Amino acid sequence: MCRYGTDARLAIVLRDPEGPRSFGRPRRVADERAGARARRLALAAYGAAYGAASPRPRVSVSHTEGSAVALVGPPDRMIGVDLAAIARVTERHAGAVLSQEDWTALEAVSPSLRRAMGWALKEAAAKATGAAQHYFPTRVRLVADDTSGLPCAQLADVEHTRFESDWLVIGALLCVVVRAQARCSASALRECTPTLVKTRSL
């Protein structure tokens, strides 16, 4: 459980590395259980900080291989999270979702993480919009941040929608969290794409 920025809370639930790996429906159940637990933890921490009377927050959850992360933040802030198994994103996956410009934006990242990072940044940003299927992967592009040089995601078809990003490597997993820069709000995006964006809140 940790703070993300000044106004969001992130919870991470990890699979027991000694536990059995499951596939198919059992995998889905294990992932959903971990996701639900992470969501509860993040919501509880957010509620403790801002009180039950605060507006209903935005929630983003991601899970893979029995582990999960949940990010909870203010209702009008576009936030997203993705959890990726680093070795699972192959050259072929990356080649299918990353353009030459995306690879250039990833140059500041360790080579061993670039593929998973590119994938997770795009997926987290797409989820932050509330219309992941519309944006992932081709309508999100990666650019290098002007000051840090680190990669950040930007919606390809909407102006002023750059996402700040942070990431954490936890063993074989990469957790990427993104939040839209302050001038870009969920309501502003809704005005740009009114038929697509559904603000996800509790």
Place this chain on the structure above:
Amino acid sequence: MCPDSPVVNTAPYAELVCTLIAEVLTVPRSSVQLDSALMHDLGAESLDFMDLVFRIEDALSRDIPMGRWEQFVEERLPCGDHARSITAEIVREFAAREACRC
């Protein structure tokens, strides 16, 4: 589906697609039916869909840019609950469409 089963998938590419789904998701072939929801019933996640498109690409011996799957899902299921609405049948339709693409 076992070879002796009286139920036969007659739609083009049904058997191929169900077999590929079983291989990608590491589930028994018998658990994949055309109405199985890939995410809800079989535990698929986003990388699995990409693997599935790759396997279809290999099976059909033709390039399938990822954008084509995105576009197909967006047109076919414009406002669906994708966890429940992307079924093996939807993937079969996609494979059949790609196979016929000039």
